[in-house]
Amino acid sequence: MTEIRYWNGEGCIGKLISDVVVRSEIGTYYALDLGGTNFRVLRVQLGGRRSSILSQDVERRPIPRHLMTSTSEDLFDFIASTLKQFVEKEESGSEPSSVRARELGLTFSFPVKQLSIRSGILIKWTKGFAIEDMVGEEVVGLLEAALIRRGLYMRVAVLVNDTAGTLALGHYDDADTVAAVIIGTGTNACYLERADAIIKCQGLLTTSGCMVVNMEWGNFWSSHLPRTSYDIDLDLESPNPNDQGFEKLISGMYLGDIVRRVILRMSQDSDIFGPVSSRLSIPFILQTPLLAAMHEDDSPELKEVDKILKETLEISEVSLKVRKLVVRICDVVTRRAARLAAAGIVGILKKIGRDGSGGITGGRSRSDVKMRRTVVAIEGGLYTSYTMFREYLHEALNEILGEDVAQHVILKVTEDGSGIGGALLAAAYSSGG
Numbered sequence: 001m002t003e004i005r006y007w008n009g010e011g012c013i014g015k016l017i018s019d020v021v022v023r024s025e026i027g028t029y030y031a032l033d034l035g036g037t038n039f040r041v042l043r044v045q046l047g048g049r050r051s052s053i054l055s056q057d058v059e060r061r062p063i064p065r066h067l068m069t070s071t072s073e074d075l076f077d078f079i080a081s082t083l084k085q086f087v088e089k090e091e092s093g094s095e096p097s098s099v100r101a102r103e104l105g106l107t108f109s110f111p112v113k114q115l116s117i118r119s120g121i122l123i124k125w126t127k128g129f130a131i132e133d134m135v136g137e138e139v140v141g142l143l144e145a146a147l148i149r150r151g152l153y154m155r156v157a158v159l160v161n162d163t164a165g166t167l168a169l170g171h172y173d174d175a176d177t178v179a180a181v182i183i184g185t186g187t188n189a190c191y192l193e194r195a196d197a198i199i200k201c202q203g204l205l206t207t208s209g210c211m212v213v214n215m216e217w218g219n220f221w222s223s224h225l226p227r228t229s230y231d232i233d234l235d236l237e238s239p240n241p242n243d244q245g246f247e248k249l250i251s252g253m254y255l256g257d258i259v260r261r262v263i264l265r266m267s268q269d270s271d272i273f274g275p276v277s278s279r280l281s282i283p284f285i286l287q288t289p290l291l292a293a294m295h296e297d298d299s300p301e302l303k304e305v306d307k308i309l310k311e312t313l314e315i316s317e318v319s320l321k322v323r324k325l326v327v328r329i330c331d332v333v334t335r336r337a338a339r340l341a342a343a344g345i346v347g348i349l350k351k352i353g354r355d356g357s358g359g360i361t362g363g364r365s366r367s368d369v370k371m372r373r374t375v376v377a378i379e380g381g382l383y384t385s386y387t388m389f390r391e392y393l394h395e396a397l398n399e400i401l402g403e404d405v406a407q408h409v410i411l412k413v414t415e416d417g418s419g420i421g422g423a424l425l426a427a428a429y430s431s432g433g
């Protein structure tokens with residue numbers, strides 16, 4: 001079994017995450033994927049060869065809003081109950097698994113200080129979660145306690161985040177996968193790095209010579225990033241000011257609210273939207289799927305824009321010209337986000353020598369360099385469900401890399417990859433594995 005060490009970006013090295021591995025594992029494995037607006041429970045049946053998932057079942061549930069700011073016990077009890085129902089429903093009619101404990105991968109997509117492959121401490125919440133009693137606590141222990149309270153016996157075999165899960169599935173399906181990117185409610189990425197290129201990990205060798213680096217890129221910041229007064233206000237009024245700066249420019253949780261802020265300012269400074277609607281002052285009332293629907297409205301009269309302005313923002317009777325202006329605002333905000341995400345992806349490719357610039361010497365042009373097929377696994381509702389966002393991201397990749405290089409870079413959607421990958425890694429680290 002080849003192996004990869006997992007480095008969580010906080011300088012803490014967990015145990016080994018195998019080289020995605022799961023070539024010989026057979027049996028049924030579970031995963032729980034928690035990290036945004038929805039959580040998923042999953043069950044995967046493995047057939048024993050690479051890329052041989054015999055079957056998979058996924059159940060998605062929205063996280064009730066009040067649980068995002070309640071107590072860890074409330075949150076995990078809710079999750080454990082859902083998991084229990086799922087397991088019992090799936091197993092009804094089949095033999096109870098008495099021979100072997102059920103193995104579970106926990107995909108938990110918040111910044112964690114990884115202590116081992118199956119334990120880690122929550123550093124901070126992001127994406128609108130704020131459960132104070134959980135910060136600084138060991139996550140797997142809290143889940144296991146809730147499972148015991150619900151009378152469900154499962155062994156948590158791995159603790160990973162959505163990027164590592166997505167990379168695991170991506171690599172299981174396609175060995176050319178070098179990185180995983182999530183662009184959903186939040187955003188993050190991880191990539192495969194040569195172990196000897198990681199300064200913090202000097203001396204810790206792996207048989208594969210590689211490690212997975214969890215970038216936590218949502219928290220990236222640089223003074224070169226284009227922050228407007230709308231971004232500054234959004235950040236100041238968020239539950240986590242001065243934090244997750246890159247994420248606040250890019251991800252689905254925030255884009256709709258940036259557009260709301262721009263419309264509010266325009267409405268206050270002019271009369272183009274009529275009297276200022278009180279709805280415009282309600283944070284997050286304009287969710288990103290609504291922004292997408294306005295942006296992608298191709299009706300000549302922009303009927304969808306009109307409907308959303310009326311129904312969501314209580315702004316009525318605006319002229320076609322103003323509706324066009326709203327579409328333009330959506331376009332600017334979305335295009336900026338997509339281009340920043342593309343720049344992040346190119347940053348990874350550059351770091352690992354897959355941006356086509358490696359090895360260019362003495363007069364050789366970019367097109368002379370033999371570029372290896374390079375796959376980036378990608379997941380998240382903003383990328384998968386918002387066509388304009390996706391197109392702008394691809395356009396920017398082509399623009400930055402150049403078409404000769406970009407044609408070798410494949411963004412591959414791994415549906416439910418973060419959870420399925422969690423189950424694959426649970427298989428790789430199962431007590432019998």
Ligand code: ADP
Nearest residue numbers: 036037184185252288289292380381382385386
């Ligand atoms: P999560 O990141 O919450 O685990 P997803 O990957 O499904 O789950 O991403 C959900 C996010 O994707 C939503 O919060 C929303 O911002 C965004 N999203 C979902 N559907 C659309 C859509 N049609 N258009 C634009 N954004 C969308």
